[in-house]
Amino acid sequence: MKKPNFWSSLFWLAFSIFICFGSMRLKIGTFHNPGTGFFPFLAGVVFAVLSLTLLIQSLVAGENVEGILGKVRWKNIILVLICLVVYAVVLEKLGFMISTIFFIGVVLRVIEKKRWSLVVAVSVSATLVFWVIFQYWLQSQLPKGIFGI
Amino acid sequence: MEAVGSLFQGFATAVQPINLFYCFFGTLIGTFIGVLPGIGPAGTIALLLPATYHLNPVSAMIMLAGICYGCMYGSSTTSILLNIPGEPSSVITCLDGYQMARKGRAGLALSLSAVGSFVAGTASVIGLVFLAPALAKFALRFGPPEYFSLMVMSLSIVTYLARISMLKGLMMACLGLIVGTVGMDPINATPRFAFGIRSLYDGLTLPAVMMGLFGISEVLENLGAFIKQEVYSGEIKNYFGRWKDWRRAGPSLGRGTLIGFLMGIFPGVGAIVPTIISYVVEKRVSKHPERFGTGEIEGVAAPEACNNAAVGGTFVPLMSLGIPSNPMTAMLLAALMIYGLHPGPLLIKESPDLFWGVIASMYVGNVMLLVLNLPLIPMWVKVLKIPYEYLYTGILVFCLIGAYSINNSTTDVIIMIVSGFIGYLLRAFRYELAPFILALVLEPIMEPAFRRSLLKSQGSLGIFVTHPLSAVFLAVAFMVFILPLVMKKRLGEGLDRED
Numbered sequence: 093m094k095k096p097n098f099w100s101s102l103f104w105l106a107f108s109i110f111i112c113f114g115s116m117r118l119k120i121g122t123f124h125n126p127g128t129g130f131f132p133f134l135a136g137v138v139f140a141v142l143s144l145t146l147l148i149q150s151l152v153a154g155e156n157v158e159g160i161l162g163k164v165r166w167k168n169i170i171l172v173l174i175c176l177v178v179y180a181v182v183l184e185k186l187g188f189m190i191s192t193i194f195f196i197g198v199v200l201r202v203i204e205k206k207r208w209s210l211v212v213a214v215s216v217s218a219t220l221v222f223w224v225i226f227q228y229w230l231q232s233q234l235p236k237g238i239f240g241i
Numbered sequence: 242m243e244a245v246g247s248l249f250q251g252f253a254t255a256v257q258p259i260n261l262f263y264c265f266f267g268t269l270i271g272t273f274i275g276v277l278p279g280i281g282p283a284g285t286i287a288l289l290l291p292a293t294y295h296l297n298p299v300s301a302m303i304m305l306a307g308i309c310y311g312c313m314y315g316s317s318t319t320s321i322l323l324n325i326p327g328e329p330s331s332v333i334t335c336l337d338g339y340q341m342a343r344k345g346r347a348g349l350a351l352s353l354s355a356v357g358s359f360v361a362g363t364a365s366v367i368g369l370v371f372l373a374p375a376l377a378k379f380a381l382r383f384g385p386p387e388y389f390s391l392m393v394m395s396l397s398i399v400t401y402l403a404r405i406s407m408l409k410g411l412m413m414a415c416l417g418l419i420v421g422t423v424g425m426d427p428i429n430a431t432p433r434f435a436f437g438i439r440s441l442y443d444g445l446t447l448p449a450v451m452m453g454l455f456g457i458s459e460v461l462e463n464l465g466a467f468i469k470q471e472v473y474s475g476e477i478k479n480y481f482g483r484w485k486d487w488r489r490a491g492p493s494l495g496r497g498t499l500i501g502f503l504m505g506i507f508p509g510v511g512a513i514v515p516t517i518i519s520y521v522v523e524k525r526v527s528k529h530p531e532r533f534g535t536g537e538i539e540g541v542a543a544p545e546a547c548n549n550a551a552v553g554g555t556f557v558p559l560m561s562l563g564i565p566s567n568p569m570t571a572m573l574l575a576a577l578m579i580y581g582l583h584p585g586p587l588l589i590k591e592s593p594d595l596f597w598g599v600i601a602s603m604y605v606g607n608v609m610l611l612v613l614n615l616p617l618i619p620m621w622v623k624v625l626k627i628p629y630e631y632l633y634t635g636i637l638v639f640c641l642i643g644a645y646s647i648n649n650s651t652t653d654v655i656i657m658i659v660s661g662f663i664g665y666l667l668r669a670f671r672y673e674l675a676p677f678i679l680a681l682v683l684e685p686i687m688e689p690a691f692r693r694s695l696l697k698s699q700g701s702l703g704i705f706v707t708h709p710l711s712a713v714f715l716a717v718a719f720m721v722f723i724l725p726l727v728m729k730k731r732l733g734e735g736l737d738r739e740d
Contacts, residue, residue: 097409100670104412111419111434118433124700128426128433131688132419139415146408164465164669172464172637173662176457179641180654188642195641196634203464204630214631222638230292232646 093162095155101146108143111136171203187237188226192219244370251597254299255605263300264602267307268610274308275315276621280636281328282312283568283678284455287448288643290576298580299595303602305576306556309569310362310603313512313549314610317354318621321347321541330512330548333520337533337540344536352481353490353538355615357545361498362607365553368502369560369600373589377561380586385693386704390714391508392687395564397718398509400676407725413667413677420445420677421684428692440652447575447682449644449653450660454674455568456640457661460633462668490542493523497546505554511567511675512551519547553603560588560596563686568675571682 093099112133121127179195186194196215200206206214226232254260274285286305293301316328321338334354341350383391400410423434424444435441497519504515523543524530533540555566563584565571577584582592589596644657664674698704706712 096670100672104416108415108419114434118431122700123695123702126692126695128429128431131691132422132433135415135418135422139412139419142408142412142415146412149408166465168464169461169665172461173658176637176641176658176661177655180651180658183641183645183651183654192638192642196638199634199637200630206630218635218638222642226642226646230646231295232291232642233649234642235645235649 095150097146097150097155101143101150104143105140105147108136108140112140168203172199175199183237184235185237187239188223188234189219190237190239192222244374247593247597248370248601250594251599251601252605254594254598255303255601260300260303260598260602261605263296263304264307264606265609267304268311268314268606269307269613270304271308271311271313272315272318272610272614272617272621273311273624275312275328276318276624277315277632280456280459281569282309283451283572284459284640285312286569286572286576287451288456288639290448290572290579291643291646293576294579298577298582298592299598301580302573302576302595302599303606305573306599306603307606309573310358310549310552310606311610312569313552314354314358314614315621317358317545317548318351318618319625321350321354322622323625330516330551331544332513333516333544334541334548336520337535337537340534340536341538341541346536349481349486349538350541351618352615353486353541354545355611357490357494357497357542358549359607359611360494361501361546361548361550362553362610363604364498365502365505365550365556366600366604366607368506369553369556369603372506373557373561373596373600376557377586377589380562383586383710384708385690385697386708386711387714389687389690389694390705390711390718391562391564392683392690394714394718394721395509395558395566396676396680396683397721398507399511399566399679401721401724402510402514406671409672410676413672413674414680417677417680418684418687421681422688427685427689438652440650444685445656446644446647446653448572448647449657450681451568451572451575451678452640452644453657453660453662454664454678456636457657458664458668460636461661461665463629463633465665486538489538493539493542494546496522496526497543498550500543501547501550502554505551505566506557507566508558508562508564509566509679510551511555512548513567515551515554516544516548519543556600556603559584560599561586563588565679565682568678571678574682 115129115133115136118129118132119127120129120133175195175198179191183191193215196218197211200214201208201211223234227234255264270285270289271282274280274282280288285308289305289308293304296304312328313330316331317334317338320331320334321342324335324339338350338354341347396414400407400414421444423441425432425442432442500519500522501512501515504510504518505512520533520540520543523537523539524533527533527537527539529537555570558564558566559570559573563574563577563586565574574584577588582588582595640657640661641654644654645651647653667674667677694704695702704711705715
């Protein structure tokens with residue numbers, strides 16, 4: 093992306109206007125009796141002014157940073173994000189053991205392209221280690237899921 | 242000499258076997274994550290927070306404090322051996338520390354850093370003992386307007402010290418304040434910006450947000466980039482150097498400690514800027530400023546003492562005012578609130594065993610670091626050789642389970658993932674996270690203070706300037722805003738290149 097400040101400030105401007113309208117619906121109240129939306133409204137207005145300043149600054153003075161996010165391995169990032177979200181969704185249904193073995197396995201196999209034998213060995217043993225750490229030592233209640241493990 | 246008596250009480254608390262264990266464990270974990278790239282102290286505290294629910298708050302805080310100063314030490318190790326700062330505040334150590342390592346003096350650089358940490362840690366404990374209770378006593382007079390202005394001042398200092406752009410720092414602070422309002426209105430319990438999602442009525446779960454911003458987003462950043470790290474392969478020997486070296490280091494250690502502590506106690510300053518200043522001072526004082534950056538002993542000793550002293554310094558506003566200075570102390574503040582304590586001027590009075598116990602444990606912890614860490618350096622070097630793919634998979638699983646176990650809810654996991662991705666984008670667009678986090682943590686204190694002040698003054702904003710202390714805080718904040726317009730060169734300038 094060529095002009096990070098321009099695009100981001102545009103986004104923040106829209107965001108802050110959204111917040112201001114949202115706060116107005118929550119009732120701003122008055123200075124005598126500030127309401128629920130008073131503080132977010134104030135923060136939203138200041139945010140909008142700052143975003144506008146950045147926007148104008150980037151238009152008038154230009155931006156001397158080189159483009160960002162150009163050389164990024166998006167594939168890796170998207171894959172990891174998908175794995176994370178899937179994990180969050182299935183965790184309570186499949187239970188900690190199965191979800192974690194699959195999570196580690198998929199990350200090591202799909203993103204890092206490790207050998208199958210290594211993938212299986214690492215994901216199973218690491219999951220056991222995590223299980224011991226969380227279940228016994230940190231006394232978290234890990235979800236058991238429909239299989240009861 | 243009331244303080245000394247209380248401190249002895251504190252030591253009695255700190256040397257209880259259970260607390261000794263947590264202190265040791267905290268410093269060890271701290272050093273470990275300081276050495277590891279990819280997760281910092283704020284993220285680690287967030288991760289371990291759910292696990293501390295069943296501990297007593299004193300042991301828990303002792304451990305979390307141990308993470309803070311342990312991490313400072315660990316990140317120096319990577320700065321020296323790898324030229325990679327584990328934490329931003331040891332960026333400066335890279336300049337001369339890594340050069341020393343390249344000249345075969347890694348051992349000396351590491352022990353300088355260890356001794357520097359110890360000296361500074363000790364000195365800042367002494368400073369804390371005398372300063373924090375006095376400050377807390379003074380702060381008892383603060384009403385809502387003073388508190389509000391104090392927080393405005395802290396936020397303005399944090400944004401001023403933002404290394405990229407003050408404007409963007411301010412924007413992040415506003416964003417933090419807005420995101421902080423998500424959940425119930427503290428005064429009349431109306432839900433705000435929750436979009437009908439029940440789990441959001443209590444607000445965003447702070448530890449989940451922190452794990453996302455400081456754990457997940459860093460993993461994403463590294464996964465997206467094309468860098469390979471190289472580990473220092475030379476042998477590390479001769480830890481003790483020559484007597485001459487230590488005589489040179491002595492005054493620098495003293496100056497670094499002083500600068501670090503004195504600057505660190507200002508709410509909002511944190512550890513990074515004092516460290517830069519201490520390096521600049523050393524360069525000024527030195528007879529051979531041109532040799533800095535080629536492996537000068539003073540260039541390692543001063544910043545190392547400084548960043549540790551600054552950590553001690555940041556505990557002063559945290560413990561006596563309830564004001565954090567950086568994401569790390571923001572997390573400690575959040576922890577105190579979760580344990581049901583009331584951070585602020587009453588903390589020391591209400592929970593003396595916590596305050597004095599934690600302070601004493603900081604001293605004990607520093608001794609442990611000194612004794613244990615030099616022998617452990619070969620182990621830390623091995624830790625560095627863990628291939629990144631295993632490391633980040635581990636960090637991800639830790640974050641996932643950590644976020645889940647905060648409330649046994651998958652909503653928190655989703656909050657963490659979303660914060661992680663947003664954090665990644667913010668970093669990519671060069672927005673700094675520190676002002677955001679601080680504003681987010683302070684919002685629940687700041688908003689009621691603001692609204693109560695207005696109720697008290699019957700709607701007049703004048704209350705913030707007619708109360709003299711509040712006026713002073715606002716004047717400082719105002720000066721901080723004006724400063725960049727007047728002064729061309731900013732304090733944090735030149736750091737962008739190095740990290």
